[in-house]
Amino acid sequence: MKILYLEDDINLSQTIKEFLNDEGFDVTCVYDGEEALQEIYISNFDVLLLDVNVPHINGFELLKELRAAKTTTPAIFVTSLNGIDDLSMGYHSGADDYIKKPFELKELLLRINALLKREYKTQESLIKISQNIEFNIHSDELKKDDEIITLKHKESLLLKLLLKHKNECVSFDDIYQNVWSFDEEHSYMSLRTYIKELRKHLGKERILSIKKLGYRLV
Numbered sequence: 001m002k003i004l005y006l007e008d009d010i011n012l013s014q015t016i017k018e019f020l021n022d023e024g025f026d027v028t029c030v031y032d033g034e035e036a037l038q039e040i041y042i043s044n045f046d047v048l049l050l051d052v053n054v055p056h057i058n059g060f061e062l063l064k065e066l067r068a069a070k071t072t073t074p075a076i077f078v079t080s081l082n083g084i085d086d087l088s089m090g091y092h093s094g095a096d097d098y099i100k101k102p103f104e105l106k107e108l109l110l111r112i113n114a115l116l117k118r119e120y121k122t123q124e125s126l127i128k129i130s131q132n133i134e135f136n137i138h139s140d141e142l143k144k145d146d147e148i149i150t151l152k153h154k155e156s157l158l159l160k161l162l163l164k165h166k167n168e169c170v171s172f173d174d175i176y177q178n179v180w181s182f183d184e185e186h187s188y189m190s191l192r193t194y195i196k197e198l199r200k201h202l203g204k205e206r207i208l209s210i211k212k213l214g215y216r217l218v
Helices: 010-022 033-042 059-068 084-092 105-121 153-164 172-179 188-202
Strands: 002-006 026-030 047-050 075-079 097-100 126-130 133-136 141-144 147-150 169-171 207-210 214-217
Touching: 002 010, 002 033, 010 026, 010 105, 026 033, 033 047, 033 059, 033 169, 047 059, 047 105, 059 075, 075 105, 097 105, 141 188, 153 172, 153 188, 153 214, 169 172, 172 188, 172 214, 188 207
Parallel strands: 002 026, 002 047, 047 075, 075 097
Antiparallel strands: 126 133, 133 141, 141 147, 169 214, 207 214
Protein backbone atom coordinates (compact mmCIF):
# COMPACT_ATOMS: atom_id res chain seq x y z
CA MET A 1 0.00 0.00 0.00
CA LYS A 2 1.31 3.43 -1.00
CA ILE A 3 0.83 6.47 1.22
CA LEU A 4 1.54 10.12 0.47
CA TYR A 5 2.39 12.09 3.62
CA LEU A 6 2.27 15.90 3.47
CA GLU A 7 4.05 17.38 6.50
CA ASP A 8 6.46 20.33 6.66
CA ASP A 9 7.95 19.25 10.01
CA ILE A 10 10.85 17.14 8.70
CA ASN A 11 11.51 15.36 12.01
CA LEU A 12 7.87 14.35 12.44
CA SER A 13 7.69 13.37 8.78
CA GLN A 14 10.66 11.00 9.10
CA THR A 15 9.33 9.52 12.36
CA ILE A 16 5.97 8.70 10.77
CA LYS A 17 7.62 7.42 7.58
CA GLU A 18 9.90 5.02 9.51
CA PHE A 19 6.99 3.77 11.61
CA LEU A 20 4.74 3.12 8.62
CA ASN A 21 7.60 1.57 6.62
CA ASP A 22 8.05 -0.91 9.48
CA GLU A 23 4.34 -1.72 9.19
CA GLY A 24 4.72 -2.55 5.50
CA PHE A 25 3.62 0.70 3.87
CA ASP A 26 5.46 2.51 1.08
CA VAL A 27 5.51 6.18 2.17
CA THR A 28 6.32 9.18 0.00
CA CYS A 29 7.01 12.33 2.04
CA VAL A 30 6.35 15.80 0.65
CA TYR A 31 6.76 19.11 2.43
CA ASP A 32 4.48 21.63 0.69
CA GLY A 33 1.12 21.60 -1.08
CA GLU A 34 2.45 22.13 -4.60
CA GLU A 35 4.87 19.22 -4.25
CA ALA A 36 2.01 17.05 -2.94
CA LEU A 37 -0.20 17.97 -5.89
CA GLN A 38 2.55 17.10 -8.36
CA GLU A 39 3.23 13.71 -6.75
CA ILE A 40 -0.48 12.82 -6.65
CA TYR A 41 -0.90 13.54 -10.36
CA ILE A 42 2.24 11.57 -11.25
CA SER A 43 1.76 8.52 -9.00
CA ASN A 44 -1.18 6.65 -7.49
CA PHE A 45 -1.60 6.34 -3.74
CA ASP A 46 -3.91 4.28 -1.56
CA VAL A 47 -4.09 6.87 1.25
CA LEU A 48 -3.28 10.57 1.61
CA LEU A 49 -2.07 11.86 5.00
CA LEU A 50 -2.31 15.65 4.95
CA ASP A 51 -1.20 18.35 7.35
CA VAL A 52 -3.09 21.63 6.92
CA ASN A 53 -0.67 24.48 7.65
CA VAL A 54 1.93 23.81 4.97
CA PRO A 55 3.59 26.15 2.42
CA HIS A 56 2.14 27.16 -0.96
CA ILE A 57 -1.21 25.28 -0.87
CA ASN A 58 -2.71 24.41 2.53
CA GLY A 59 -4.11 20.95 3.13
CA PHE A 60 -7.78 22.00 2.98
CA GLU A 61 -7.38 23.74 -0.38
CA LEU A 62 -5.28 20.89 -1.74
CA LEU A 63 -7.92 18.28 -0.98
CA LYS A 64 -10.73 20.46 -2.31
CA GLU A 65 -8.82 20.80 -5.58
CA LEU A 66 -8.25 17.04 -5.76
CA ARG A 67 -11.91 16.24 -5.09
CA ALA A 68 -12.98 18.76 -7.73
CA ALA A 69 -10.68 16.91 -10.17
CA LYS A 70 -12.49 13.62 -9.30
CA THR A 71 -9.58 12.17 -7.30
CA THR A 72 -11.21 9.76 -4.86
CA THR A 73 -8.14 8.56 -2.92
CA PRO A 74 -9.03 8.29 0.81
CA ALA A 75 -7.58 11.17 2.82
CA ILE A 76 -6.83 11.72 6.52
CA PHE A 77 -5.97 15.14 7.93
CA VAL A 78 -3.20 14.97 10.54
CA THR A 79 -3.07 18.43 12.09
CA SER A 80 -2.74 20.51 15.25
CA LEU A 81 -5.89 22.45 14.29
CA ASN A 82 -8.45 21.11 16.73
CA GLY A 83 -11.36 23.56 16.76
CA ILE A 84 -14.82 22.41 15.69
CA ASP A 85 -14.69 24.84 12.73
CA ASP A 86 -11.40 23.28 11.59
CA LEU A 87 -12.89 19.81 11.94
CA SER A 88 -15.93 20.88 9.92
CA MET A 89 -13.75 22.46 7.23
CA GLY A 90 -11.67 19.29 7.00
CA TYR A 91 -14.67 17.07 6.34
CA HIS A 92 -16.27 19.59 3.98
CA SER A 93 -13.10 19.64 1.89
CA GLY A 94 -13.48 15.90 1.31
CA ALA A 95 -11.58 14.19 4.14
CA ASP A 96 -12.44 10.66 5.26
CA ASP A 97 -10.91 11.07 8.72
CA TYR A 98 -9.24 13.69 10.95
CA ILE A 99 -6.54 13.11 13.59
CA LYS A 100 -5.55 15.84 16.02
CA LYS A 101 -1.90 16.27 17.01
CA PRO A 102 -0.38 15.02 19.22
CA PHE A 103 -1.44 11.41 18.64
CA GLU A 104 -0.18 7.90 19.31
CA LEU A 105 1.47 6.17 16.35
CA LYS A 106 -0.73 3.13 16.93
CA GLU A 107 -3.83 5.31 16.62
CA LEU A 108 -2.66 6.50 13.21
CA LEU A 109 -2.06 2.91 12.11
CA LEU A 110 -5.50 1.82 13.32
CA ARG A 111 -7.19 4.64 11.45
CA ILE A 112 -5.28 3.93 8.22
CA ASN A 113 -6.13 0.23 8.37
CA ALA A 114 -9.79 0.94 9.15
CA LEU A 115 -9.99 3.32 6.20
CA LEU A 116 -8.38 0.82 3.82
CA LYS A 117 -10.66 -1.95 5.04
CA ARG A 118 -13.70 0.23 4.43
CA GLU A 119 -12.42 1.31 1.02
CA TYR A 120 -11.92 -2.22 -0.29
CA LYS A 121 -15.08 -3.60 1.29
CA THR A 122 -17.19 -1.16 -0.70
CA GLN A 123 -15.86 -2.41 -4.01
CA GLU A 124 -18.62 -4.45 -5.65
CA SER A 125 -17.81 -7.56 -7.63
CA LEU A 126 -19.69 -6.21 -10.68
CA ILE A 127 -18.57 -2.80 -11.93
CA LYS A 128 -20.56 -0.91 -14.55
CA ILE A 129 -18.15 0.67 -17.03
CA SER A 130 -20.69 2.01 -19.54
CA GLN A 131 -24.33 1.62 -20.46
CA ASN A 132 -23.74 -1.80 -22.05
CA ILE A 133 -20.48 -3.00 -20.43
CA GLU A 134 -19.94 -4.54 -16.98
CA PHE A 135 -16.81 -6.10 -15.47
CA ASN A 136 -16.79 -8.86 -12.87
CA ILE A 137 -13.61 -8.35 -10.82
CA HIS A 138 -13.75 -11.89 -9.42
CA SER A 139 -14.31 -13.88 -12.61
CA ASP A 140 -12.29 -11.47 -14.84
CA GLU A 141 -15.19 -11.42 -17.29
CA LEU A 142 -16.55 -8.51 -19.28
CA LYS A 143 -20.21 -8.56 -20.18
CA LYS A 144 -20.77 -6.49 -23.32
CA ASP A 145 -24.43 -6.48 -24.34
CA ASP A 146 -25.13 -10.23 -24.29
CA GLU A 147 -21.54 -11.31 -24.98
CA ILE A 148 -19.24 -12.66 -22.24
CA ILE A 149 -15.53 -11.88 -22.76
CA THR A 150 -12.94 -13.53 -20.51
CA LEU A 151 -9.92 -11.28 -20.21
CA LYS A 152 -6.37 -12.57 -20.12
CA HIS A 153 -4.65 -12.34 -16.74
CA LYS A 154 -2.62 -9.18 -17.38
CA GLU A 155 -5.49 -7.49 -19.21
CA SER A 156 -7.64 -8.08 -16.14
CA LEU A 157 -4.96 -6.78 -13.73
CA LEU A 158 -4.53 -3.69 -15.89
CA LEU A 159 -8.27 -3.01 -16.05
CA LYS A 160 -8.64 -3.43 -12.28
CA LEU A 161 -5.82 -0.94 -11.71
CA LEU A 162 -7.36 1.58 -14.10
CA LEU A 163 -10.79 1.14 -12.51
CA LYS A 164 -9.38 1.61 -9.02
CA HIS A 165 -7.95 4.95 -10.16
CA LYS A 166 -10.62 5.93 -12.67
CA ASN A 167 -10.30 9.48 -14.02
CA GLU A 168 -6.71 9.58 -12.72
CA CYS A 169 -3.49 9.15 -14.66
CA VAL A 170 -1.94 5.78 -13.81
CA SER A 171 1.79 6.06 -14.44
CA PHE A 172 3.81 3.57 -16.45
CA ASP A 173 5.82 2.69 -13.32
CA ASP A 174 2.66 1.92 -11.33
CA ILE A 175 1.35 -0.24 -14.16
CA TYR A 176 4.60 -2.19 -14.43
CA GLN A 177 4.69 -2.73 -10.64
CA ASN A 178 1.07 -3.89 -10.41
CA VAL A 179 0.61 -5.86 -13.63
CA TRP A 180 3.99 -7.61 -13.90
CA SER A 181 5.39 -9.72 -11.05
CA PHE A 182 8.83 -8.87 -9.68
CA ASP A 183 10.57 -11.68 -11.58
CA GLU A 184 9.04 -10.76 -14.96
CA GLU A 185 10.53 -8.32 -17.42
CA HIS A 186 7.98 -5.70 -18.44
CA SER A 187 7.94 -3.95 -21.80
CA TYR A 188 6.21 -0.90 -23.20
CA MET A 189 5.24 -2.80 -26.35
CA SER A 190 3.50 -5.51 -24.33
CA LEU A 191 1.64 -2.84 -22.37
CA ARG A 192 0.49 -1.21 -25.59
CA THR A 193 -0.85 -4.59 -26.74
CA TYR A 194 -2.90 -4.99 -23.54
CA ILE A 195 -4.20 -1.43 -23.86
CA LYS A 196 -5.15 -2.10 -27.48
CA GLU A 197 -7.11 -5.22 -26.46
CA LEU A 198 -8.96 -3.37 -23.69
CA ARG A 199 -9.80 -0.50 -26.04
CA LYS A 200 -11.19 -3.02 -28.52
CA HIS A 201 -13.69 -4.16 -25.88
CA LEU A 202 -14.38 -0.87 -24.08
CA GLY A 203 -13.99 1.66 -26.87
CA LYS A 204 -10.90 3.67 -27.74
CA GLU A 205 -12.28 6.80 -26.07
CA ARG A 206 -12.46 5.07 -22.66
CA ILE A 207 -8.67 4.75 -22.16
CA LEU A 208 -6.73 7.94 -22.78
CA SER A 209 -2.97 8.07 -23.38
CA ILE A 210 -1.29 10.70 -21.21
CA LYS A 211 1.87 11.60 -23.11
CA LYS A 212 5.06 10.32 -21.41
CA LEU A 213 3.14 9.64 -18.17
CA GLY A 214 0.69 6.74 -18.50
CA TYR A 215 -3.01 6.01 -19.12
CA ARG A 216 -6.33 7.20 -17.74
CA LEU A 217 -9.68 5.39 -17.76
CA VAL A 218 -12.60 7.79 -18.23
